[in-house]
Amino acid sequence: MNRVFIVMLQVAGLYGIYLAGSWIQQALGLFIPGSVIGMLLLFVLLSLKIIPEWLLQQGVAFMIRHLPFFFIPATVGIISYAHVFKGKGMLLIVIGLFSTALVMAVSGRVTQMLVKRREEA
Amino acid sequence: MSTALLMMVLTIAIYLATLFVYRRHRRLYTTPVIVSTALIVIILLVFHLPYETYMTGGKWIDRLLGPAVVALAYPLYQFRDILKKMFVPIMTGTVIGAVVGIVSGLLLSKWAGFSDLIIHSIVPKSVTTPVAMSISESTGGVMPLTAVFVMIAGIGGLLIHPFVLKVSGLTHRIGRGVGMGSASHAIGTSASMERDTLEGSISTVAMVLSAVIVSIIAPGLTLLFM
Known part of the structure; x- marks a missing residue:
């Protein structure tokens, strides 16, 4: 498998956790955004070793390296x-x-x- | 080519170009998020394109902001021991920062004579956009205007942070992280992360704590000072 494919797959995994976070937010009517709940969820999953570190590593590195990119549409507002x-x-x-x-x-x-x-x- | 696709390609191309320049000429004024935003705004103005048209493509990038925030769990996990050990200092700094942000924004705009609508919109500016917008909604502000103030805290904070860190004598990575995350949410965090992974992780924690604290105390403080 090439690197680009692995990154895409892992970003899709992160997106899935984000969706789970958004779902929890709506189901419980919380004021904390789904993305933050998703982050806490992933933190718990890592701490309990349910998700091993290597499973999402490249995707995480990619997203964090290009974090500013994802703000551009909002800032153009x-x-x-x-x-x-x-x-x-x-x-x-x-x-x-x-x-x-x-x-x-x-x-x-x-x-x-x-x-x-x-x-x- | 559809407009949406064109807008996406435009954003990616401009970002990559600004990143290329930034890697060779690392200055505050070459920061990709600032230069890219400025260039896109100029292009939209020149071609008389409304923001809504841009967002037909922009929304797909915007949607990836969610998983990008989720990714921040990793550095948090890597530094969990330091976080546990330094939780009280981080929490104390963040709570004080949240109060300072709400009260200063409220009183300054009130003394300057701005309408209640604007004052309510500026109050939650230090926290990440979705939380700030829901706080603004509950206290009687205008949500899109709040999003702009959140940008001022983020982009503005990014521009002034070297000066502020220097003048206030913030040398410790944990102190810097709390300052950046409390004042400039995820944009501050991305700047911290670029400098140092520990500072970035502390900034992530401060950003998350701040979002929770501000949403709890903003309504009460607003009532108290209005």
């Missing part, structure tokens, strides 16, 4: 809302960026402080 950010709306971009920087710095610093304390102990 900005095109439909460009008008909101005209004039005063420009301020919303500044607010969004400032708030994002704040979250990154504060959550990171708190974690780093606690981790270092734990490592020294």
Whole structure:
């Protein structure tokens, strides 16, 4: 079997787990998206050794290496809302960026402080 | 050739081209997701094509975002021992980040005088799109607008993160991972993953925890501060 075929087969397997996650979400009416439930599901399956690591390895490596690619259609969606950010709306971009920087710095610093304390102990 | 197929081929070709450039000239402004998005937007504008037309093909790529997120379970599994050991610091940082994100977005847009509709749409911006949209729906925001704010947190976070990490003195891989995942969800995670697999895995954990925490506390905090 060639490599491309293996990757395709394994990505199909990941898609199946994603579908299972979406099904669980709908059946239980959860607010967590199906993809995240699917990820937790795969984590459990790996931990219980029901799925051995080698079974999906190449597909996983492929998907993670090209993760940004899968966001492109969603990010292009900005095109439909460009008008909101005209004039005063420009301020919303500044607010969004400032708030994002704040979250990154504060959550990171708190974690780093606690981790270092734990490592020294 | 059908429009859908053309849009898919266009997206793949542009991504591969930008990736080719990025691998030879690794800079923030050559990041494939940013350059590809910009190029596609320009093409759509030049040819007067609406987003809906683009999405006839784009949706097939969009649909693979699900299995891509599922794949993140692997690095999580590989670093399970570190995660277990560092769970309390990661959890604490993520909870504080979730509160900071909601409250700062809400108060700043309120003080700037934006409508309630916009304020509700900006509140869940730090978490992954599907979760953010369902939070926005439940608190009275506009879902597509929320998706745009999620993009600002993601792409914007990607652009400013080298500066923020430097200024805030974030040197530890675990601290960086929590910062990236809490602030810029999966786009931040992909940047972390590219730098370091441990940082990327921590970012994945922070992203998932953050999605859960924000959806639980956003409605209450919104009521409190509106």
